Amino acid sequence: MEQWEYRTLKFFTKGFFSGGTLDIKEFDKELNGLGTSGWELVSCFDTNQHQGSSKEVICVFKRRK
Incomplete structure (x- = not known):
């Protein structure tokens, strides 16, 4: 398994x-760095701050153990 x-x-x-x-630029740099290390992006979503603006962007990655 x-x-x-x-x-x-x-x-x-x-x-x-x-x-x-x-x-x-910082976002891409982080994503590319994790991709180079074998991490695959599974999900990415934002959290609301005020009247529809984004407070945070949260990304979830996975890789085989």
Whole structure:
């Protein structure tokens, strides 16, 4: 039976009134680094802050043990 390990990564957005801006360069850098280490992105979602703006972006990864 295959076994998996999981990792969760949380990114905080900037700008309360500007709608929660994500630093895309830093986001891509982190995702690519984990991909190089064998992690596969399983899910990515945001959490609400205020009137539909994003507070955090949460990414879940998995890889074989």
